[in-house]
Amino acid sequence: MALAINIRAGNASAGEIERLWDQVAVFEVEPSMRALGYRPHFTFAIYDSSAVDEKAAWDAMLAAVAGQTQLRIEFKRIRWFESSPLVLWAEPEVDEALARIHAVISAAIDPAHCRPHYRPGAWTPHCTLGTAVADERREDAIAFARTFDRSIGVLFDVADCVVFPPVRIIAERKLQR
16 A cells, blocks of 8 residues: 555646546556546655555645645646656646645655655656557547647645545645635
C-alpha cells in the first residue's frame, strides 16, 4: 500500500476535468481515472506506507494548508509524461500556493521517503487525465493534447490523505472559502 497527500476538487467544477478523463479514456487500454473512484486532484507526495505513518503524513498536510483558502486553478494545456504507458495530464497555470504546500510537506517529511517524481526539484504540479495510454494510441493521444485550446477553471476545496490501491480517504479537511 502507498500513502498520498493531495488536494482535490470535491465540487461541481471537477466535472470539467472528469469530462477530459472520458475523452482521454478512448486512448487507454482501460479507462484509468474513473476506475479510481476519486475526484480530480493534485498529489504533493507519495510514500510507501511502511516508510511514513498516516499521522505524520496528515500532520504535514495540516501544516501545509493552515490558513489556506480554496484554490481556483486554471488549466490551458494538456501535457504528457514520456513513459510507457504514456500519461496525459492537465497543466495548471502557475500557482504559488501549490508550490508552497509542496515545500511545507517536503520540509516536514524527509523527501528521501517520497517517491522520486514527487521530491523537491523533480515534482511537476499536474492533474492526471489518464495513466494508461495504449502504445498504439500514443500519437493520437499526443495529437489530442496538442490541439487542446480551452481554458478550464477548477476549484480545489479539500485537502486529504489517502491510501491506495484502492483509493481510501483516511483524513480530509475542507479548505476555507
